[in-house]
Amino acid sequence: MTSSQSPILSARIERWPIAGSFTISRGAKTEAITIVAEVARGGLIGRGECVPYPRYGETPEATLQALQAMQEPVSRRLDRKALQAAMPPGAARNALDCALLDLEAKTSGQRAWNLLGRVPPKACITAYTISLASPEAMAAATAKAAHRPLLKIKLGGEGDGERIAAVRQAAPRSELIVDANEAWSADNLEQNLEHCAEAGVTLVEQPLPAGRDEALARIQRPLKVCADESVHDRKSLGGLRERYDAVNIKLDKTGGLTEALAMADAACSLGFDIMVGCMVATSLAMAPAMLLASQARFVDLDGPLLLARDREGGLRYDGSLVYPPDAALWG
Numbered sequence: 221m222t223s224s225q226s227p228i229l230s231a232r233i234e235r236w237p238i239a240g241s242f243t244i245s246r247g248a249k250t251e252a253i254t255i256v257a258e259v260a261r262g263g264l265i266g267r268g269e270c271v272p273y274p275r276y277g278e279t280p281e282a283t284l285q286a287l288q289a290m291q292e293p294v295s296r297r298l299d300r301k302a303l304q305a306a307m308p309p310g311a312a313r314n315a316l317d318c319a320l321l322d323l324e325a326k327t328s329g330q331r332a333w334n335l336l337g338r339v340p341p342k343a344c345i346t347a348y349t350i351s352l353a354s355p356e357a358m359a360a361a362t363a364k365a366a367h368r369p370l371l372k373i374k375l376g377g378e379g380d381g382e383r384i385a386a387v388r389q390a391a392p393r394s395e396l397i398v399d400a401n402e403a404w405s406a407d408n409l410e411q412n413l414e415h416c417a418e419a420g421v422t423l424v425e426q427p428l429p430a431g432r433d434e435a436l437a438r439i440q441r442p443l444k445v446c447a448d449e450s451v452h453d454r455k456s457l458g459g460l461r462e463r464y465d466a467v468n469i470k471l472d473k474t475g476g477l478t479e480a481l482a483m484a485d486a487a488c489s490l491g492f493d494i495m496v497g498c499m500v501a502t503s504l505a506m507a508p509a510m511l512l513a514s515q516a517r518f519v520d521l522d523g524p525l526l527l528a529r530d531r532e533g534g535l536r537y538d539g540s541l542v543y544p545p546d547a548a549l550w551g
Contacts, residue, residue, distance in 0.1 A: 227261040227323070229294040231287040231315070233280050234269075234502075237528040242500055243351040245376025245403035246275065252500040252527060255283050257315035259294060259323050266323025267550060268508070270311035270472050271499035275449065278311050286312035300324075300478050309453050309475030317476025318508045318550070325551050332551030333511055336481065341510040341544040347372040347397060347520040348540055355379065355386040362390035368540045370395045372520055373421075376403030381415035388419040397495075397518060399425040402449055406435040417442040423518065425468060425495070426450065436463035446495055446518075454483045457490060466493035468520075469512060477508040484515045493517040500526050503534030507545035510535075 236252045252271065259266045272278035286307070290298070293306060300320050307313040325332045333340050350361050352374040365371060371394045373387050384398065396419065404412050404427040416424055426448040428435060433450055446466035451457065452473045460467070467487050474480040487494055495518040496509050506521045513519050521542055524530040536543040545551060 225262050226295045227259050227297060229257065229259050229287070229291045229316070229319075231255060231257045231284055233284055236502060236531075238500060238526055239528045241351065242349075242526055243353060244374050244399070245352060245401040248351075249500075252502075252523070253280050254501050254505065255280060255287065255311065255315055256504065257287050257319040259316075259319045261323065262327070264323060264326045266319040266321070266326060267504060268315040268318030268320075268322065268476075269501055269504040270315035271501045271505065272311045273472060273499065276310065276473075283310075283312045283315075287316060290316060300476075304475070304478060307475065309473065309479065311472045313475035314471045314477075317478050318471070321477060321508070322550050325547070331547065332477075332508070336511070338481070338511055339514045341513055343538075343541050343543045344510075344513045344519050345370055345540050346522050346525075346537075346542045347518065348522050348525060349520075350374060350387065352376055352383075355382040358383050359386040359390040362387045366391040366394060368394060370397070370518070370540060372396075372425075372522075373398045375400045375412075380404075380412050384415055384419045384421065396421045397423040397425065397446075397520075399448070400427045402426055402429040404428055406432075409435055410439055413439075413442055413445075423466060423493075423495075433463055441465070444493065446493070448497065453479050454486045457483070457486055457492070460492075461490060464492070466495055466517065468495040468497040469516075470497045470499065471505070471509055472499055477511060480509070480512060484512055488515060495520060497521075498523045502527065502531040503545070504531060504550060506535055506542070507550035510542070510544050511551075 272283040347370045349372045425446040430449040444465040447464040448468040494516045496512040496516040497520045501523045
């Protein structure tokens with residue numbers, strides 16, 4: 221299906237309550253603030269969702285303004301290739317990139333993965349996140365999730381050794397990955413990694429602050445370490461090989477699925493393991509990332525599971541198993 225009409229871009233801020241609170245080393249929040257971009261043409265609407273991240277200087281208002289500034293280029297039929305040069309990587313470009321691809325799929329009557337020449341996504345296991353708290357509170361939260369095969373444990377403070385030991389005791393059979401969100405230091409790095417190794421953790425994510433992670437290249441790492449805040453897109457991959465074994469690819473960092481897929485290919489060629497990650501958001505933000513799952517050693521797309529409610533027509537979750545999106549949701 222084609223249309224001679226000019227595309228029309230609109231964007232809005234949405235707020236989604238979190239079930240309880242979501243706590244990491246940088247603080248806690250009780251709602252997810254997302255931006256939805258919609259590109260309409262010929263009676264069809266392509267959608268994309270992003271989460272502005274204060275860690276990178278992004279705000280909902282600035283992200284909305286960045287999208288609104290693209291209304292004229294979109295009306296002139298800006299495509300995804302041109303978009304990569306027209307906007308910098310980040311949340312705003314992610315929402316528009318995914319909206320344009322969703323519209324392409326709807327217009328052509330094909331699924332997005334077929335348009336991109338990618339393997340159709342299959343149901344896969346997602347990690348489930350345990351927020352940072354006291355060892356006792358984290359053990360209690362973990363006990364409720366101990367039936368899940370993969371847990372992501374938020375660390376990042378004094379007493380992390382006690383926290384991970386308590387979590388392991390509460391979930392003896394789950395595979396554990398740890399996310400320190402840049403909160404460790406060169407002084408406690410080796411001790412904390414050893415605590416994680418003793419607890420049988422498979423992977424530690426971003427233990428040191430981005431730009432101050434040189435110590436990772438100087439030590440004998442007892443388990444694999446994954447870059448998150450230290451890696452954004454393909455340009456940031458080159459200098460990481462001595463410090464990291466894996467990279468966390470998030471669409472809000474890469475600026476959309478177009479760059480994320482290219483980054484995944486590049487990371488694989490460099491020998492990195494891949495994690496596909498997310499911010500706390502609805503299924504509309506998770507759906508495009510499902511196309512990366514076939515290349516990923518770890519899938520962390522539990523955002524909707526952490527919300528009090530998901531958007532209508534969201535992804536299907538069966539325990540920790542997440543299924544590919546229906547066309548009505550995205551792609």
